Amino acid sequence: MNAHAAIFPILIPLAAALLQLVVRHLGLPVQRHIGLFAAVLGILSAVWLVQLADSGNMLVYALGDWAAPVGIVLVADRLAAGMTLLTALLAGASLLYASGGFDKRGRHFHPLFQLQIMGIQGAFLTGDLFNLFVFFEVMLLASYTLLAHGGGLARSRASLTYVVLNLAGSALFLIALGLLYGTLGTLNLADVALRLQTAEHNIALARLAGALLIAVFALKAALLPLSFWLPHTYAAAGAPVAALFVIMTKVGIVAILRVQAIAFAPSPTMADLLTGWLTPLALMTVLFAALGALVATRLRYFAAWLVLVSAGTLLIAPAHAQADITAAALYYLVQSTFIGAAFFLLTELISEQRGEVADAIQPGPSFQAPWLALGFFTAAITAAGLPPFSGFIGKLMLLASLWETAAGTAIWIVLLIASFLIIVALSRVGSRLFWQHKAAIAPLVPHSPPWQSVLAVLLLIAAGPLLAIFARPVADYAARAATQLHAPGAYVNGVLGTSGLVIVREARP
Amino acid sequence: MEAVVATAIGILTACGVFLMLRARTFPVVLGLTLLSYAVNLFLFASGRLMLDAPPLIRAGARYTDPLPQALVLTAIVIGFGMTAYLLMVALRAMAETGDDHVDGREKS
Numbered sequence: 281m282n283a284h285a286a287i288f289p290i291l292i293p294l295a296a297a298l299l300q301l302v303v304r305h306l307g308l309p310v311q312r313h314i315g316l317f318a319a320v321l322g323i324l325s326a327v328w329l330v331q332l333a334d335s336g337n338m339l340v341y342a343l344g345d346w347a348a349p350v351g352i353v354l355v356a357d358r359l360a361a362g363m364t365l366l367t368a369l370l371a372g373a374s375l376l377y378a379s380g381g382f383d384k385r386g387r388h389f390h391p392l393f394q395l396q397i398m399g400i401q402g403a404f405l406t407g408d409l410f411n412l413f414v415f416f417e418v419m420l421l422a423s424y425t426l427l428a429h430g431g432g433l434a435r436s437r438a439s440l441t442y443v444v445l446n447l448a449g450s451a452l453f454l455i456a457l458g459l460l461y462g463t464l465g466t467l468n469l470a471d472v473a474l475r476l477q478t479a480e481h482n483i484a485l486a487r488l489a490g491a492l493l494i495a496v497f498a499l500k501a502a503l504l505p506l507s508f509w510l511p512h513t514y515a516a517a518g519a520p521v522a523a524l525f526v527i528m529t530k531v532g533i534v535a536i537l538r539v540q541a542i543a544f545a546p547s548p549t550m551a552d553l554l555t556g557w558l559t560p561l562a563l564m565t566v567l568f569a570a571l572g573a574l575v576a577t578r579l580r581y582f583a584a585w586l587v588l589v590s591a592g593t594l595l596i597a598p599a600h601a602q603a604d605i606t607a608a609a610l611y612y613l614v615q616s617t618f619i620g621a622a623f624f625l626l627t628e629l630i631s632e633q634r635g636e637v638a639d640a641i642q643p644g645p646s647f648q649a650p651w652l653a654l655g656f657f658t659a660a661i662t663a664a665g666l667p668p669f670s671g672f673i674g675k676l677m678l679l680a681s682l683w684e685t686a687a688g689t690a691i692w693i694v695l696l697i698a699s700f701l702i703i704v705a706l707s708r709v710g711s712r713l714f715w716q717h718k719a720a721i722a723p724l725v726p727h728s729p730p731w732q733s734v735l736a737v738l739l740l741i742a743a744g745p746l747l748a749i750f751a752r753p754v755a756d757y758a759a760r761a762a763t764q765l766h767a768p769g770a771y772v773n774g775v776l777g778t779s780g781l782v783i784v785r786e787a788r789p
Numbered sequence: 790m791e792a793v794v795a796t797a798i799g800i801l802t803a804c805g806v807f808l809m810l811r812a813r814t815f816p817v818v819l820g821l822t823l824l825s826y827a828v829n830l831f832l833f834a835s836g837r838l839m840l841d842a843p844p845l846i847r848a849g850a851r852y853t854d855p856l857p858q859a860l861v862l863t864a865i866v867i868g869f870g871m872t873a874y875l876l877m878v879a880l881r882a883m884a885e886t887g888d889d890h891v892d893g894r895e896k897s
Contacts, residue, residue, distance in 0.1 A: 417867045436882040443875050447821050454828045462835035
């Protein structure tokens with residue numbers, strides 16, 4: 281049974297989506313219960329996978345029992361298993377929130393949501409680059425429709441640009457894969473790593489393919505010249521959808537980390553592919569996003585800019601390819617994902633309390649829900665990186681690990697300026713929303729949100745204090761995952777070594 | 790033959806990129822379609838071009854690399870589905886905004 285653990289995070293949402301389509305005439309409550317049951321099962325299977333992966337063994341699952349590099353494999357190392365658990369937890373919270381009534385606003389919400397989870401989990405687990413493309417497309421196709429869920433002018437517009445941009449990105453991804461296959465004759469990540477270490481390939485073409493691959497992942501991760509789509513898209517999406525989308529930028533970041541650590545870093549010709557440009561662009565993304573947060577006029581845009589801040593901060597890590605920096609980045613990734621999602625859900629709950637003014641960052645009717653203000657305050661402290669919550673620990677770990685690097689001083693200056701800008705932006709938003717009110721607008725009748733939504737928001741906000749209390753086990757796991765990631769020999773042996781296949785390749789012109 | 794295929798891919802890509810940069814949704818959809826044709830041809834050529842050779846490996850016989858053909862098939866199916874969905878999104882945006890401008894507004 282343990283041998284099949286790696287496939288369950290993909291199979292469970294797929295089975296749930298199909299089942300939900302079959303029983304759709306039985307009504308929304310049945311679909312809802314199937315979805316929540318699948319979310320719980322997904323969390324359990326991810327916990328199981330983390331336990332198995334934490335023994336230090338690489339779980340290699342050959343689909344259809346075709347050994348790599350001929351067949352497609354799923355590889356669950358500590359990083360992949362940890363991301364699976366993060367996705368399952370986030371998806372569970374978002375689904376719980378959506379069960380409060382958001383899923384009624386359009387059709388087929390539940391099957392699409394499950395398919396999106398399947399795409400994300402597959403993208404984390406796969407060990408084959410073309411299979412990664414397929415899971416990206418599963419994830420994107422579900423996200424296109426989820427983005428439009430609920431309807432409205434803003435969503436239609438945002439959908440159009442988002443779809444066009446990602447189709448262009450997919451075309452670029454295919455070109456990169458074609459170049460890579462044409463140059464190296466393989467698309468299995470471990471095999472690509474092995475072939476890049478020998479010098480029997482066209483170096484210029486391989487570097488071009490690698491750079492294109494990174495560009496595609498950077499589009500998903502929203503690195504600066506490719507990040508203009510993010511605020512509009514995330515702001516237009518419905519709250520639970522945007523909360524799930526928070527993990528999609530992380531898919532791009534983890535893909536960059538993995539490709540860099542396993543395929544590029546050990547290769548003499550590719551090791552310097554990311555140096556010199558990725559870190560400056562990431563720092564510019566952080567500054568750009570912090571300024572965006574400062575001038576945002578609506579709370580949902582503000583939440584989207586905060587996601588971009590954390591994406592930029594995380595993108596500092598891959599170019600360094602050091603285990604301690606990656607470990608700090610992974611801890612930061614976990615807490616920023618939960619808090620980013622919490623902000624989107626809070627935005628909707630807060631704007632429902634403010635009637636006509638909704639989520640505009642300006643004084644509205646006097647605010648009647650103090651617990652929401654308290655929740656916003658907790659999330660804000662975590663997002664700003666102020667003690668005592670997990671945001672502070674994450675930022676501190678990242679800064680401490682970056683101090684010794686060549687550009688350490690510059691990184692510190694930029695990150696601290698950005699933190700300051702975000703604190704200013706958060707205090708501006710908080711005081712306008714909760715302390716100022718226009719006397720001209722009569723106070724609204726307090727509107728009590730459904731219990732599912734409240735519980736989901738509380739769970740996500742609780743991640744801030746909880747990840748601070750349990751910082752040691754999480755950071756230790758992140759450190760073990762990073763050490764394993766930066767020792768790619770075990771990955772390559774785990775995927776290719778067991779099969780004992782000898783593949784004779786003909787020389788390519 | 791390589792020159793012909795390479796030229797075709799180049800022209801398709803150039804037309805696709807040009808059309809994608811247009812301001813109305815229909816040329817953008819056409820541009821993406823042309824771009825996906827170019828990509829499919831490119832992917833197909835990544836297994837090297839061969840004439841009169843089946844994608845089946847038999848001892849002693851000439852064969853062409855079967856993997857890019859499988860990749861292209863997958864890419865065609867995905868690209869087709871995506872284009873169909875994009876058309877629906879474009880139609881919906883046009884119905885809601887009243888014009889087919891990609892930004893949803895037109896300078897008068």
